[in-house]
Amino acid sequence: MANSPQAKKRARQNEKRYAVNKARLSRIRTYLRKVEEAIASGDKEAATAALRAAQPELMRGVTKGIFHKNTASRKMSRLAARVKAVS
Template sequence: MANTVSAKKATRKMERKTAVNKSRRTRVRGYLRAVEEAIVAEDQAAASEALRKAQSEMMRAVAKGVYHQNTASRKISRLSKRIKALAA
């Protein structure tokens, strides 16, 4: 339990930041889910469009410090690979 005023303030700040980051992570997951659903439905056009939106959202999360750059790049790369496989 925080005893000092500064420690209590830090705890409040941390709670607000955690809530914001949780919201951002949830938002990204929603975009990724849309890509997955389009891939499962084998709709390449919809999957490509969903990936474009998801990529934008992932990079925004990276900029805000929610995800690491390499993690976002890896996820986007793997999804791109699966979408390209739909054409074959």
């Protein structure tokens, strides 16, 4: 348990950061899930629209430190390829 005032403050800050990061990650996952559902339904237009909406959210996650840049790029690339493959 934190005893010094500095350690107590860091613990409070960590709780706040954890809550913010968790909310951001949840929001990004929601956008990605919408893309997955559109792909599963076979609707190419809906999948393309969902992908366009998900891309800025994913990249915002990079700037906010939720994802590494290459991870986000890999996710976008794989989703784009799957959307393109929808007939």
